[in-house]
Amino acid sequence: MTDGGASAAxxxxxxxxxxLGGTTIxxxxxxxxxxxxxxxxxxxxxVHGGGARVTSWLERLGVPTRFEDGLRVTDAAALEVxxxxxxxxxxxxxxxxxRARGCDAVGLSGVDGGLLAGxxxxxxxxxxxxxxxxxxxxxxxxxxxxxxxxxxxxxxxDGAVCNVNADDAAAGLARGLGAGRLVLLxxxxxxxxxxxxxxxxxxxxxxxxxxxAGVIGGGMVPKVRAALRGLAxxxxxxxxxxxxxxxxxxRRALGDADLGTRIVAQPEPx
Ligand SMILES: Nc1ncnc2c1ncn2[C@@H]1O[C@H](COP(=O)(O)OP(=O)(O)OP(=O)(O)O)[C@@H](O)[C@H]1O
Ligand SMILES: [Mg+2]
Numbered sequence: 293m294t295d296g297g298a299s300a301a302x303x304x305x306x307x308x309x310x311x312l313g314g315t316t317i318x319x320x321x322x323x324x325x326x327x328x329x330x331x332x333x334x335x336x337x338x339v340h341g342g343g344a345r346v347t348s349w350l351e352r353l354g355v356p357t358r359f360e361d362g363l364r365v366t367d368a369a370a371l372e373v374x375x376x377x378x379x380x381x382x383x384x385x386x387x388x389x390x391r392a393r394g395c396d397a398v399g400l401s402g403v404d405g406g407l408l409a410g411x412x413x414x415x416x417x418x419x420x421x422x423x424x425x426x427x428x429x430x431x432x433x434x435x436x437x438x439x440x441x442x443x444x445x446x447x448x449x450d451g452a453v454c455n456v457n458a459d460d461a462a463a464g465l466a467r468g469l470g471a472g473r474l475v476l477l478x479x480x481x482x483x484x485x486x487x488x489x490x491x492x493x494x495x496x497x498x499x500x501x502x503x504x505a506g507v508i509g510g511g512m513v514p515k516v517r518a519a520l521r522g523l524a525x526x527x528x529x530x531x532x533x534x535x536x537x538x539x540x541x542x543r544r545a546l547g548d549a550d551l552g553t554r555i556v557a558q559p560e561p562x
Contacts, residue, residue, distance in 0.1 A: 425468025
């Protein structure tokens with residue numbers, strides 16, 4: 293029923309999990325065209341972030357928050373705003389925009405149908421990492437031709453609503469569903485090295501080295517770790533981090549174009 297992360301996922305399928313970075317959502321008309329087109333050809337699950345939008349609402353409402361390790365420390369007041377923005381405005385707008393493109397999108401959060409179970413991250417308040425995925429509801433929706441659009445919230449061990457990093461949510465869903473591809477679209481052209489140049493392929497060792505050196509920081513830390521985890525349980529699957537604003541980005545991400553940063557399970561041979 294669930295994939296706890298440690299268990300092996302099913303063989304990679306034609307399913308694609310696409311994560312839309314919150315920072316790209318407002319300017320992504322042509323990206324949404326691509327998501328709609330792709331979803332007419334193969335099963336697609338969309339996960340969205342909304343970090344920039346949550347920040348702007350928190351500021352507007354005078355609720356202070358801070359980031360630690362790329363995760364927003366979320367108290368009860370911040371959670372209320374976060375849930376309202378992610379499950380409310382961000383999700384509903386995305387569903388509407390996809391539906392306007394002929395895509396049979398259905399909005400959900402990780403709370404609905406117990407989709408995402410989380411484990412509290414110590415010291416971060418109402419923030420959880422994905423510990424299990426309940427996939428039946430998604431499989432039912434996908435089989436009926438729907439495109440699930442998922443806001444990154446989860447229930448923790450005590451049944452409390454928690455904020456989850458959207459990349460972690462996307463990776464958990466990709467793993468749980470045995471997706472063949474995980475595409476993390478963001479606002480940069482991939483992971484950049486110390487020289488500021490995009491790194492075309494990265495494995496766990498190099499990623500952790502660059503995190504320790506402070507070269508990979510902010511939201512890129514949970515992103516690359518999620519991509520690595522999303523891959524680990526699914527041999528044959530592939531993950532990529534790319535700029536959602538690039539032309540034809542989805543088709544190129546699913547092909548073998550030199551695009552973004554491909555996450556590889558094994559480091560390159562020397
Ligand atoms: N080495 C790096 N290479 C590229 N980007 C990096 C690096 N280190 C830190 N970053 C930052 O990571 C950011 C992307 O992560 P961020 O969490 O901000 O966006 P997102 O995940 O696309 O959106 P959301 O969090 O709303 O879902 C980039 O905009 C960049 O500022
Ligand atoms: Mg992020």
